[in-house]
Amino acid sequence: MKRSFIREILESIDETTISFAGGLPSEKLFPVEDIKTATMKIFDNPKVFQYGVSNGIAELREKIAARYTKEGFPTRKDNILITTGSQQGMYILAKYFESKDITIEEPSYLGAMNIFRLNHLNMKGVELENNGVNIEKFNESFKETKLAYLIPDFQNPSARTYSDEKREQIARIVSEEDGILIEDSPYSELFFDKKNTSISVKIPKNSFHLGSFSKTLVPSLRIGWIRADEKLLQSLMIIKESIDLHSCGISQYILNEYLKDEEKYEKHLQDIRDDYEKKANFFCEQLDKYLPEFKYEKPKGGMFLYGSFEGIDSFALVQKCIEKKVVYVPGNQFYIDKVPNGEIRFNYTHSTFEQIEKGIQLIKSCL
Structure with a gap:
């Protein structure tokens, strides 16, 4: 390594x-005063300083779930696992799928590749074209691996975005093979024109959808999440609890307070x-x-x-x-x-x- x-x-x-x-996001855009206000409000509640539940505080999970549902992806709080940044979410998944073969884009996110190497996942690279992975090669690779990691929105590093047609094709392949898609989505809110529909919405029982507040609010709070079928998430809880019991409670309560004002x-x-x-x-x-x-x-x-x-x-x-x-x-x-x-x-x-x-x-x- x-x-x-x-x-x-x-x-x-x-x-x-x-x-x-x-x-790195722009520091001048951090909502500093609003974060300060939210922070001072939560300190009136002593339970903020107590141990929390492993999957994250219910109120924050409900707010994240509501955003999914509003966008046409029906989600309940039990479909959300709060993680210490999206990076921890990826590590938990890599540990769960340890030593398996995995299909990835090339080029792909360096942080994910390092995590996969650390957990002995055998990466199979598929060429990334202007509008997403080469479907023929993806299909060929996924038939063998049954597991894929993709960043369909403003991909890191290439900045490319998957077309609606390729999203449909990938969802069909994953469903037909009854495999698993890890869909990494830290940049989906940073669109200049329109927000794209996730691939996971078409295959909710065959996908893990990763999200993060690091790119949209402030990175140092280190709060991300995994959205998945409840049964799939239960398989990850033992790994999560072996790492840190739960993600930072104070960060979660700050975010929950801030997100009360959706506008x-x-x-x-x-x-x-x-x-x-x-x-x-x-x-x-x-x-x-x-x-x-x-x-x-x-x-x-x-x-x-x-x-x-x-x-x-x-x-x-x-x-x-x-x-x-x-x-x-x-x-x-x-x-x-x-x-x-x-x-x-x-x-x-x-x-x-x-x-x-x-x-x-x-x-x-x-x-």
Whole structure:
């Protein structure tokens, strides 16, 4: 096992470095005052400081379930397991499916790949096309593995989104094979145009749907969840309890209090979408201006922009960029076999407009 390249990068840079590496939300958009208000309110209740139930406080699970139901995915609180960030949810699932074969996209999320390696899951990569995985190859792989991990909305790292047709096809394949889909969905609320229907809504008894407040509210509260059939969730509880008994109670109560005002949360989400869309458009303008040889797809949501240089090793290039105080994640980190390539993942949400322009100019100088 090796540590995450992204976490190592974040630890090795200082405040003067322009970072396009981590999937960091914009700090200026954190609802600080509203979180403060919610925090002060919950401290009047002494049970906030007590041990809690392993699957999460009922009120918060009810609110998450209600959001699913409102979007046409009937869900009860017993379909929700609160986790310590979406990352813990993934670890619990990897431990549950330990040593099995699993079908994943290529490129795929580095954090999930590391968790799968740690739990001895044998990853089978399937090519990710512009509108989702190659269906023919996915079908072939899933017939063998009966287990898949996908990020259909503004995928990390590629920022691609699955078409409605491919969502239908994947749901049909999973259902016909009576397999399991792990659908990771941390970016689904960060759309610029419309929110897509999850694949899991079509196969509720054959899927685990992962969600998180880290990208939409604040990461440090570390609250995520798994949405699944109640019987499937019961299988995970023993693993969850062996890790931490329950996720942070104070964080859960803060979130529960904040989410009582649904209109406020919806406005906050729209503010994020508006800000990120402006940043994404500006990032594209600067790439076209300073790095026209970089080929990419314009994001339609999420936090990342992905593309490639022809004939350039992006891992070698980032070593020079670090010396110039600018960093990104080279694309080879998102593949099962880290063969050098010219692909790059940029995060555009955390930097200012000035940092975006300067950072891209610095990359041009290194190039």
